[in-house]
Amino acid sequence: MSENCNHDCSNCSENCAERTIEKEKLNEFSNVKKVYAVISGKGGVGKSLVSSLLAVEAQRLGLKTAILDADVTGPSIPKTFGIREKAMGNDHGLFPAESKKGTKIMSVNMLLENDTDPVVWRGPVIAGVVKQFWTDVLWGDVDVMIIDCPPGTGDVPLTVFQSIKVDGIIVVTSPQDLVSMIVEKAVKMAEMMNIPIVGVVENMSYFVCDKCGEKHYIFGKGNTQQIAKMHNIENYCELPFDKNVANLCDHGLIELNEVNAIEEFCKKFM
Numbered sequence: 700m701s702e703n704c705n706h707d708c709s710n711c712s713e714n715c716a717e718r719t720i721e722k723e724k725l726n727e728f729s730n731v732k733k734v735y736a737v738i739s740g741k742g743g744v745g746k747s748l749v750s751s752l753l754a755v756e757a758q759r760l761g762l763k764t765a766i767l768d769a770d771v772t773g774p775s776i777p778k779t780f781g782i783r784e785k786a787m788g789n790d791h792g793l794f795p796a797e798s799k800k801g802t803k804i805m806s807v808n809m810l811l812e813n814d815t816d817p818v819v820w821r822g823p824v825i826a827g828v829v830k831q832f833w834t835d836v837l838w839g840d841v842d843v844m845i846i847d848c849p850p851g852t853g854d855v856p857l858t859v860f861q862s863i864k865v866d867g868i869i870v871v872t873s874p875q876d877l878v879s880m881i882v883e884k885a886v887k888m889a890e891m892m893n894i895p896i897v898g899v900v901e902n903m904s905y906f907v908c909d910k911c912g913e914k915h916y917i918f919g920k921g922n923t924q925q926i927a928k929m930h931n932i933e934n935y936c937e938l939p940f941d942k943n944v945a946n947l948c949d950h951g952l953i954e955l956n957e958v959n960a961i962e963e964f965c966k967k968f969m
Contacts, residue, residue, distance in 0.1 A: 723830050723862045726792055729838035731765070733969075735845055735897065736859055738889070739871045740881030742850035745902035746871045747775045748944070749961075750847035751953045753869065754802050756965040758954070762842035765795065767832050768806035769859055770849040771825045772818045777808045781951025785809055792837045800954045805836045822854035829855055830862050843969055852888045860892040867897035867968060874904055874921025882923065886930050897968040898934035899927040900961075906940035914939075936964040 725731060737753065739746040750766060757764040768776040777783070780798040786809040787794050795803040807828060808814050818825070838844070846863070848856045859865065868889045872882040882899075889896050901923040905914045917940075927935045938960055947953050 722864050723834050726834060726837065728791055729836070729841070731838055731841040731844050733843050733866045734863060735843065735867050735869060735968075736848055736856070736863075736865050736894075737845060737869045737871060738848045738852075738856055738885050739850045740852070740883070740885040742773075744850075744871050744873045745938075746770075746850065747779065747847050748948065748953075749869065749871045749900050749902060749938070750845050751776065751779045751948070752938075752956065752958055752961045753965060754843075754845045755800070755954050755956060756961050757843045757845070757969055758800050758802055759962075760965065760969060762969065763840055764801075765803040765838055765841045765844045766805075767829075767836075767844060767846045768804065768808075769829045769832070769846050769855055771807045771820070771828055771855070773849065774806045774808045776804055776847055777806050778814075778951060779948045779953045780804060782806075782809065788837075792835045794837055798954060802954075803838060803841065805832050826854050826858040829858055833863050852884055856888070860889075860894060865894050867895050870896060870899045871902055872899065872921075872923050873902050874916065874918040874923065883926060886926070886932075890930070896930065896932050898936065898964055899923060899932055900936045900938060900964070902938045903940055904937035934964060934967045936960055 737746055737750040747770065754764050754766050766776055768774050780802065782796045782798065782804055784796060793805065795805045796809060797803055807818060846859055848859055870882060870885050886896060901921055904921065905916045907914055924935050938958065944956050944958060947956055
């Protein structure tokens with residue numbers, strides 16, 4: 700603790716062992732048992748796709764599932780699940796939308812007049828919206844909530860980790876060496892926040908040839924698994940390029956996917 704400490708942890712940048720930031724409370728009409736945040740070191744690795752696949756698999760395991768879309772400036776979860784209606788509410792809070800299979804979803808796109816309207820807000824405002832998605836949404840009973848964080852290690856992931864009781868983190872990456880280097884930053888951020896990393900997903904790892912049936916690693920074999928082992932993370936999953944999954948996302952039908960690789964991955968922590 701600094702000798703000049705004023706005990707105002709929320710406005711302090713010191714890495715203090717005695718730092719205590721109070722978690723935001725859910726409203727009285729919500730009960731969320733487990734929360735998993737999906738993060739990536741950089742954009743373009745398919746983090747929102749992985750978030751969607753995790754939620755779909757949790758639903759298939761018989762769990763009441765929800766997604767909090769914390770990627771405020773680049774929301775894609777509603778389109779992936781075919782959600783087109785706008786959010787409604789009452790005096791107690793906002794109602795999340797529900798997918799065809801029952802996954803509850805809240806995203807900023809459900810609050811905008813047009814889906815293509817840009818969100819041109821500064822960091823503190825965006826962080827405040829993420830907190831309100833946790834405190835002001837009437838989630839009801841949820842067994843597993845997936846929080847889809849924006850890429851990087853900035854304001855929003857930090858807000859999620861400090862303000863919400865996160866039970867575990869899933870790190871998403873792709874095989875290129877540059878991305879693998881950056882993913883270590885995300886892993887180290889999770890370690891700094893003392894939140895367990897429950898798994899690492901390497902997306903776009905390979906594709907399976909339609910003719911020969913063999914796996915082809917078009918980016919080369921990634922070293923993500925070695926990075927995971929270096930940080931004592933045993934749960935690791937490789938996801939292939941899959942045009943069928945991309946097509947399902949485009950048509951809001953992600954819940955019809957048949958990505959077998961994610962099933963065993965989810966069973967190890969859900």
